[in-house]
Amino acid sequence: MLHAENLACLRGERVVFAGLSFALAPGEALLLTGANGAGKSTLLRLLAGLLRPAEGRVLWNGAADGDVPLRYLGHADALKPAFTAAENLGFAARLAGVPAVRVAAALAAMDLTPLALLPARALSSGQKRRLALARLALDGPGAVPLWLLDEPTTGLDAASVERLGALFAAHRAAGGMVIAATHLPLPLDAARELRL
Amino acid sequence: MSASDDRKAEPGGLNRPRPAVSASDDRKAETGGLNRPRPARAFLALLARDLRLALRHPTETLAAVMFFVLVAALFPFGVGPAPEILARLAPGALLASALLAALLPLDRLFGADAEDGSLDLLLLSGLPRAGIALAKALAHWITTGLPLIAATPIACAMLNLPVTAWGAALAALALATAFLSLLGTAGAALTLGARRGGLLLPLLVLPLAIPAVIFGAAAIEAAGAGLSPSPFLLLLGAGLSLALPLAPIAAGAALGED
Numbered sequence: 001m002l003h004a005e006n007l008a009c010l011r012g013e014r015v016v017f018a019g020l021s022f023a024l025a026p027g028e029a030l031l032l033t034g035a036n037g038a039g040k041s042t043l044l045r046l047l048a049g050l051l052r053p054a055e056g057r058v059l060w061n062g063a064a065d066g067d068v069p070l071r072y073l074g075h076a077d078a079l080k081p082a083f084t085a086a087e088n089l090g091f092a093a094r095l096a097g098v099p100a101v102r103v104a105a106a107l108a109a110m111d112l113t114p115l116a117l118l119p120a121r122a123l124s125s126g127q128k129r130r131l132a133l134a135r136l137a138l139d140g141p142g143a144v145p146l147w148l149l150d151e152p153t154t155g156l157d158a159a160s161v162e163r164l165g166a167l168f169a170a171h172r173a174a175g176g177m178v179i180a181a182t183h184l185p186l187p188l189d190a191a192r193e194l195r196l
Numbered sequence: 197m198s199a200s201d202d203r204k205a206e207p208g209g210l211n212r213p214r215p216a217v218s219a220s221d222d223r224k225a226e227t228g229g230l231n232r233p234r235p236a237r238a239f240l241a242l243l244a245r246d247l248r249l250a251l252r253h254p255t256e257t258l259a260a261v262m263f264f265v266l267v268a269a270l271f272p273f274g275v276g277p278a279p280e281i282l283a284r285l286a287p288g289a290l291l292a293s294a295l296l297a298a299l300l301p302l303d304r305l306f307g308a309d310a311e312d313g314s315l316d317l318l319l320l321s322g323l324p325r326a327g328i329a330l331a332k333a334l335a336h337w338i339t340t341g342l343p344l345i346a347a348t349p350i351a352c353a354m355l356n357l358p359v360t361a362w363g364a365a366l367a368a369l370a371l372a373t374a375f376l377s378l379l380g381t382a383g384a385a386l387t388l389g390a391r392r393g394g395l396l397l398p399l400l401v402l403p404l405a406i407p408a409v410i411f412g413a414a415a416i417e418a419a420g421a422g423l424s425p426s427p428f429l430l431l432l433g434a435g436l437s438l439a440l441p442l443a444p445i446a447a448g449a450a451l452g453e454d
């Protein structure tokens with residue numbers, strides 16, 4: 001269970017948002033919408049612990065020590081152009097302590113198996129996004145409960161969006177939560193919306 | 197309650213992505229073991245990745261080595277080819293050119309990861325921030341310091357350093373470059389995100405490297421004069437052992453600031 005209490009964020013001297021509170025239960029999904037600059041990405045970074053809130057706190061299962069088990073996917077794909085798709089995913093697996101045997105399955109989950117041995121610099125921007133999303137498939141469904149996604153479907157084709165939908169559904173069925181900032185419709189059933 | 201007790205028992209970085217284990221959540225407890233990142237494992241994964249990246253892009257390493265050799269080769273042109281004057285200058289020239297060469301790749305140490313988003317991945321990996329910095333410093337030393345040491349005999353020959361001092365030169369450069377890798381990592385973390393941080397970095401790091409130049413050059417000079425270089429090398433080692441814990445901690449604290 002994730003609780004955000006009275007969150008506020010300052011950027012420079014400007015208040016990006018203030019007095020923001022919400023709760024998310026296992027299996028739920030939350031869409032962050034709003035105009036450019038409304039603070040969607042900032043809120044995601046704040047929930048991930050990459051930024052400190054100016055005010056308020058984030059509670060995970062009632063505790064506020066900032067120890068939230070999560071996966072974060074930012075705007076950038078966090079891929080090394082010199083590494084192949086499989087190597088990029090293999091590094092993410094080793095960093096997260098996931099067995100390397102999961103890499104093949106994660107590649108397959110986003111239909112990247114034929115591209116596994118291509119260097120990431122040779123991939124199109126949509127394929128890079130798919131590779132970044134494949135990191136979410138490394139953990140078993142729901143194993144890392146909170147997914148924080150910043151515009152996850154940018155550049156994806158319809159078939160990939162469908163695959164991502166299957167990934168989301170399995171994750172949520174296993175008790176996982178998804179918070180996604182987006183301008184595009186996402187394959188998330190019964191998602192709540194938070195307008196910033 | 198058990199979740200918070202468990203947390204206290206295991207100190208770690210902010211937001212370590214570890215599944216909360218509570219009595220009411222047995223399913224997650226079962227899968228939790230697989231996803232619990234072990235800092236040592238993340239440290240080795242990061243180190244291995246950086247070394248592998250350096251192998252794929254050897255230009256940075258080669259550029260640093262070439263820079264070192266070229267700067268050492270400039271001295272004979274500047275001061276004239278008189279062998280005794282060159283030998284007198286050699287210790288200081290070796291240290292100064294090696295430290296300048298080792299500075300070259302520092303600018304991209306965190307910059308590349310910050311730009312492509314990998315740094316967020318590292319910060320959320322459960323590896324303490326000081327651990328990230330230590331892995332980066334070690335990778336920098338292996339990919340820059342070691343090749344510089346390998347090229348040292350060439351520079352020694354060009355500066356007409358007495359052969360008896362070559363051993364001391366290798367040891368002094370090994371310690372001095374390791375010292376600079378640690379200081380430079382702290383500098384790179386501090387200047388990350390600053391505009392023109394690459395220009396700021398040498399101004400920040402080089403003054404702090406002065407002790408390494410003094411003791412390193414003194415060690416080489418002593419060996420050239422037939423004395424024991426070990427007191428100076430030990431002082432250099434003392435500086436290194438001071439920087440070893442402090443620089444990564446400072447770098448880690450700087451990485452936390454957005």
